[in-house]
Each structure stands twice: as structure tokens, then as C-alpha cells.
Amino acid sequence: MKKGTLLFLIVLAGATYLLWQKKQEDVQSGGPELPQYPLFPQLAKDKIKSVRIDNVERGVQVKLERDSFGSWFLTDPIAYPAVSSLVRTLLREVELSLGIAETELREGDIELDPPRIVLELVQADPDGDRTLRLEIGGLDLDPSRIFVRIPGHGSGGDAGIFRTLRTLYTTLDRNSDDYRDRHATHLRAHQVTAFKRRGEVFLEDQGRRIDLRFEAQLDQNWMRTDGLRVALNSDAIMLLIRGAAELKVELFHDDAPRDYSRWGLDPPAMTVELRDEDGEPTTLHFGHLPIDAEDTPAERLTWTCRREGFEHVWGVSSKLVQLLARPVEELLDYQLVRAFRREMVRLELEREGKRLLLAREGRAKRAVWQVSESPLDEVTSESLRYTANAAAVEDALALLEHVQLGNYPGLEGVTYGAGDDELRFAVQTVSGLRFSGSLGVSHRERESAAVGRLFLRDGDQLCGWIGEEMIELCGTPLDAFRSLRIFGFGEQSLEAELRQVELTRESETLVYLNDGKNRWTAQGTRTQAPAVFVSALDRGLLSLKARRWLEPDPRGERRDPREVRIEIRTSYGGTLGFSLGRDSGGLSYCRTAEGQLAEVDAACFEELLKLFGN
Incomplete structure (x- = not known):
């Protein structure tokens, strides 16, 4: 075989392998990678003024508008505060969505005639308002993708048809109530400064009907203010306040009721009033659907709620009602000291x-x-x-x-x-x-x-x-x-930090010096300190402890004529003075410079007496 032919075959085999490998990658990834385009390249989500969603499948039409403060509100089918975070999620999803242009499919084949969902966004542009429209059709053969139509897109052919991820459909496929804010009040627990409760309910865990009359006010601490004042458990009262102020609506029952008694709200079973820092009240009325048995426990009832000044009737959790109806005795402060x-x-x-x-x-x-x-x-105490x-x-x-x-x-x-x-x-x-x-x-x-x-x-x-x-x-x-420790050089300081011990009895004075290495010598000599002095150190001279404290002796009635006065000096300039002696009854004592008197072990005093020849 000629050399040129061999080289040709090698190149052909390599090219064939590369084509096969590329085909395998395409098979694994679902096909060759196609260009993707932003569905709304001109979208600026912060400039969106309104959102309209027409869900043909569900028969639901929703319109949301943003006020000057950036908050979103439902305006159709009902005027109501919206879940702003949900609207922001929707706009972010639309902004980030990419699509693959489809130019050869017919609209009837992909369920775009009519579409399943229509989304219209009104954007405030410098030249005036612009409407952006997106229509959602059927599923692709790949169920993770759907077909959408965006009129006038430019990158999707004349029809403006794209394949995009199904997450956009999932985000838009909702009932109108899903867009309604489920907070019953605008308050947060930390804003509440007063709490008032009225009503009567039967609690199963108490086995009785509970009179809910209760009022509390925040001063420095939370206090019960109806009847006799008493401190409240801040954790317990804050649970009640948080439950009411941050109450979440579970169901939207009726937005224009003609008869509140139908919902158990005329009269209500329980009323909770919250006041903020400015004294503005927010009142919630709680009731339950009519029942036959009067003493049915609260947890078995279907509870409703309305906010005073608004018509809407909501469904709320029975567990929340149980929380708000806790007896007064569970709210009181039983902790004597709330500190570590x-x-x-x-x-x-x-x-x-x-x-x-x-x-x-x-x-x-x-x-x-x-x-x-x-x-x-004593207004000002000068006690020791x-x-x-x-x-x-x-x-x-x-x-x-x-x-x-x-x-x-x-x-x-x-x-x-x-x-x-x-x-x-x-x-x-x-x-x-x-x-x-x-x-x-x-x-x-x-x-x-x-x-x-x-x-x-x-x-x-x-x-x-x-x-x-x-x-x-x-x-x-x-x-x-009182601590039994009179002082404690032996425990709080190193003996090496002591420089001098001076002992005085009557007119005789003995001075011993420490060289910093716990070698004690008599002052003026190189003679090692006597063994009895070292023994006195070991027997507690540097860490005296009292057996018991005695009454002060300002007149010196206990004073021993043989009393030994001790003065200890440290390397950092500190000085400690005290006396050791034995009274007429044979009790060994220590008298501090401040006049404190304590009974001590006799051994140390006995050793010191030996230094003076006794």
C-alpha cells in the first residue's frame, strides 16, 4: 500500500470517529444544540405596571397592578392585596426564560389556537406604555418543555413560536386566590404594644369553657392590665400576639357576605384587638360554623375570621384559635428571675x-x-x-x-x-x-x-x-x-513573687528574704532561714484559712500579749499585714489589718513562736 493511501485512510478513520462521537453526544443531550433566545429581550421587570393572566383551561382571569410604593394588588376579579413575592417570582421567571425558535410547526399542532394561557405585561417605557404578550400552548414530545407564541418577537419566524421550559406554565397555572395576600393584618408582632381579648370557648385540654377576658400592655415588660396587675411571660404573650398579628388565611370564604351569622361571626365567639405604637387598633373577629352541641371543643370546630372594617370572611386554623384562647394562668410569669x-x-x-x-x-x-x-x-452602708x-x-x-x-x-x-x-x-x-x-x-x-x-x-x-x-x-x-480564705498568696500568686516576710513580737523583729527561687535567708546574712520558718510557710502562713469567723474585737479584748505581727511584701510592691495570736481561752486567731477576726489552726502560730525562742 502506498504511503499516501495509508495517510488518507488514517485521516478518514479519524474523521469518522469524530463524527460518531459527536453523534453520540447529540443523542445523549437530546440532539444537536440549537440557539436559544430570551422570550422578552426588551423586558425590564422593574418597569412593569400591570400583569394580566387569562387561564383558559381553568376559566380564570386575573389582573394585578403595582402602586407607587412598589406593592402589588389584585384589581380583577376582586380588589385585594396581592402576594408581591409571587408576582416578582413570575416576572423573574419570564425575564430569564429562553426559547428555541420553531419555524416549521403549525399552530394547530401545538395547541396555540386557542392558547391555554395568555400573559400580558404592560411596561412603562420612555415613549409610552408597551404591551408584551405571551401565549402558552401544548406540551412538547419532551414533557419538560412547552410551546409558546410571542407575537412580533423577530427570532421565531413570522409566527413567533418557541419551545421553552415548562416551569413558566407551572408558575402561571394558578387560581385567582393563589395571588391573594394571606396575611390578615399589616402588623408584625414587634409593632404591637397592647393586646385585648374577649369571648368564651370550650377547650378540650382544660375540660371547661374558658372566659377569654384578658388585656395586656407593654411598658418595660408585658403586664396584665384588666383586674389586678401582674407580670406576664413575655414568650407566652408574644406567641399570642404573633398568632394574631401574623395570622395566615387558609381559605377565602366570602368577599361580600349578606349575613355574618351564617359564618358564626354575628356575634363572634372571640374578638382580639391589637394596638400599634401609635395606638391604632386592629380588630379580628373569630367565629365558627353553626353546631348542635354547645360544648364542642374549639379544635373540632371549623373556624372563620374577619377583620373589622373589611367585609371578607376567611377560614383559619383551629390550632391558631386554640393558641389565641389559652387561659390567663398560662400567660403569667412564673419565673422569679429572667436572667442567667x-x-x-x-x-x-x-x-x-x-x-x-x-x-x-x-x-x-x-x-x-x-x-x-x-x-x-442605713441609707449609706459603711459595713465591712x-x-x-x-x-x-x-x-x-x-x-x-x-x-x-x-x-x-x-x-x-x-x-x-x-x-x-x-x-x-x-x-x-x-x-x-x-x-x-x-x-x-x-x-x-x-x-x-x-x-x-x-x-x-x-x-x-x-x-x-x-x-x-x-x-x-x-x-x-x-x-x-463569707469565704474562709483569709488571704491566699500560696494559691493566687507564686511563692517566687514574694520578696520579704517580716515577723514582729513585742520589740523583736525577724526579717526573711526570698531570692526569687524560693530560697529564704535571714536579712543581713547569707544564712538559710530556719527550718521552723519554712515549716510555718508550709503550715499555711501564705494561705491562711479560717475555721470560722469571729465577732470583731475593736477593744482588743482577745489580744494576746505574745501576738506576732506579720508583714508580707511582694515583688510588685504589694504589702499584706496581719497578726496571729492565742486568746485567754486558748483559741488561735488571725487579726487582719481591716479588723476582721477569725479562728485559725494553731500549728502555724506555734511554729512562729519557736522562731522567737518560745
Whole structure:
């Protein structure tokens, strides 16, 4: 075979393979790729003024128009706010739709004579309004595509016929109610500042008819304002408000009713009134279709609704009505303190003419709780502040974080009584919120028969019931909150940071120096500090803890003539002074520079006495 012939055959085989591969790709993709054109290349969706949809199949005609604020409204077959997001989706779908021109098909073969759906858009152009028309016909052999006609398109031949994705048909194939806004009000929950409810319904989970009379108003917090004022659970009341303000219509029953009693709305079974920040009311009336049994539970009824000032009657969810009809006792605030313990910075406990104060000083990880106690009649307290026991404070805050009222006896006509031993508490958070109230006379809880006290939250007029754990907290003595740590160089600082320990007894003074490596020497010498000094360090000299706190001794009646005064100096200039001694009764004590007195272990003092030859 000649060389030229061989080369020709190789080229022919390669070309044949390429043609075969291209054919396979076309088969897999449904055929050769054809040019696609925008269905409306001149469309500017932000300039569309009106939309008309004529669904011949459904017998539905809809016209929508946009106002000057950009909101869409139905104008045919009824004047009604439209779902603006749905109209925007429709316009975006039309804007992005592409079609493949078909020039050889007859209109009768593709169900365009007449069309199944007609879409007309009126667009505001600088030269005047322009009408854009699209007609939808039958399905292609590929069921994911349909045929459409766009008169005057220019790229689809004289007939203007294209194949495009079926999603456009799906978007337009709707009933007129699908375009109606299903929000019953224009309000959002955060705009509501007052809530009012009237009516009566039977709730199956309560086993009784519920008197729905209830009014609430937002001040700093939500408060019940009909009858005795009482704080409300903000989460619970907001569920009611959101349910009413953002109510969704399920069905559009009647747009021009002649008789509202037919729908159970004259008179209504329940009425809900919402007021916004400007005091403007929005009132919803709820009813149900007529029934034979008077005490049929609300959840089994077919509920209707209308907004006062409008004629339309809607169908709404029975679950929503159940939510809006919750009993008053479920809306009250049973949480004593609505704050996490990490947010609490101050706790006051009042009992027996005294006020115990726990206050957090400092910030973040360096914050320290301090405790003090003073008479109630002292406006400005100059009482000593003590370091608080962190574990005891944590327990108290954990209790406050979780404790709840058992119920509200005030709902049954019980009135608050202070009694002879009234207790009070107050909690303040880092953001300035304050939770406070009083614990009055003893009262037995109705359901559990537990004995507690009547409780009245500051600002409330309706009393609740609180259990023993809160009573015990309010009665906690000062010493239970005081830390037993007198000071703690050994735990809070490295021993290497200490530079000098000075011991004085009567007229004799001993000074020991630290070289920074925990090697202690007597001042003025290179002699290592005595073993008894090191033993005193080990026995708690640098981290003294109290066995118990003692009453202050301003007159020095406990003072030991052999008392040892200690002064500790650190590398960063800090100084700590205190004294150790033993009183006439043999009790070893520590007296701080601030005058605090505590019983301590005798071992450390005994070691120090050995340094002075005792």
C-alpha cells in the first residue's frame, strides 16, 4: 500500500470517529444544540405596571397592578392585596426564560389556537406604555418543555413560536386566590404594644369553657392590665400576639357576605384587638360554623375570621384559635428571675431588720464577689465588705436562675399579707435589669399541699406562691456567704513573687528574704532561714484559712500579749499585714489589718513562736 493511501485512510478513520462521537453526544443531550433566545429581550421587570393572566383551561382571569410604593394588588376579579413575592417570582421567571425558535410547526399542532394561557405585561417605557404578550400552548414530545407564541418577537419566524421550559406554565397555572395576600393584618408582632381579648370557648385540654377576658400592655415588660396587675411571660404573650398579628388565611370564604351569622361571626365567639405604637387598633373577629352541641371543643370546630372594617370572611386554623384562647394562668410569669447567673452582679436579701448584700466587683475572669451586711435603716452602708465564698454564691445564683412560682393564689381571691417576718430579695443584672419582690405570710400550695409563702413581685398586684428553697436563701446568715480564705498568696500568686516576710513580737523583729527561687535567708546574712520558718510557710502562713469567723474585737479584748505581727511584701510592691495570736481561752486567731477576726489552726502560730525562742 502506498504511503499516501495509508495517510488518507488514517485521516478518514479519524474523521469518522469524530463524527460518531459527536453523534453520540447529540443523542445523549437530546440532539444537536440549537440557539436559544430570551422570550422578552426588551423586558425590564422593574418597569412593569400591570400583569394580566387569562387561564383558559381553568376559566380564570386575573389582573394585578403595582402602586407607587412598589406593592402589588389584585384589581380583577376582586380588589385585594396581592402576594408581591409571587408576582416578582413570575416576572423573574419570564425575564430569564429562553426559547428555541420553531419555524416549521403549525399552530394547530401545538395547541396555540386557542392558547391555554395568555400573559400580558404592560411596561412603562420612555415613549409610552408597551404591551408584551405571551401565549402558552401544548406540551412538547419532551414533557419538560412547552410551546409558546410571542407575537412580533423577530427570532421565531413570522409566527413567533418557541419551545421553552415548562416551569413558566407551572408558575402561571394558578387560581385567582393563589395571588391573594394571606396575611390578615399589616402588623408584625414587634409593632404591637397592647393586646385585648374577649369571648368564651370550650377547650378540650382544660375540660371547661374558658372566659377569654384578658388585656395586656407593654411598658418595660408585658403586664396584665384588666383586674389586678401582674407580670406576664413575655414568650407566652408574644406567641399570642404573633398568632394574631401574623395570622395566615387558609381559605377565602366570602368577599361580600349578606349575613355574618351564617359564618358564626354575628356575634363572634372571640374578638382580639391589637394596638400599634401609635395606638391604632386592629380588630379580628373569630367565629365558627353553626353546631348542635354547645360544648364542642374549639379544635373540632371549623373556624372563620374577619377583620373589622373589611367585609371578607376567611377560614383559619383551629390550632391558631386554640393558641389565641389559652387561659390567663398560662400567660403569667412564673419565673422569679429572667436572667442567667453569669448576668447577675448584685443580690440583696432582707430579713430581721438587716440587708445582706452580695456584689460582684471587677470584670470578667478577675471579678470577685464580696458580701456585707447592714441595718435596713442605713441609707449609706459603711459595713465591712468581705470576700464571698464562690461556691455559696454560685449555689445562690443557680437557685435564682431556676426557681419558679408554684401558682398564683391571687387568681382565687387570695390577697397578699406581709406578716411579722416578711422577707425580700432583689437581683440586678449587668445590663441594669432588676428583679425583686417580697415573701409574706405562710401559705399552703393548693395542688401539692406544700407549705411556702405568698409572694408579691414588685410592680405586681396579684400574689403568687413560692416554696421553701427561696425562704431558706433569704434567711441565709452572713457567715454562710463569707469565704474562709483569709488571704491566699500560696494559691493566687507564686511563692517566687514574694520578696520579704517580716515577723514582729513585742520589740523583736525577724526579717526573711526570698531570692526569687524560693530560697529564704535571714536579712543581713547569707544564712538559710530556719527550718521552723519554712515549716510555718508550709503550715499555711501564705494561705491562711479560717475555721470560722469571729465577732470583731475593736477593744482588743482577745489580744494576746505574745501576738506576732506579720508583714508580707511582694515583688510588685504589694504589702499584706496581719497578726496571729492565742486568746485567754486558748483559741488561735488571725487579726487582719481591716479588723476582721477569725479562728485559725494553731500549728502555724506555734511554729512562729519557736522562731522567737518560745
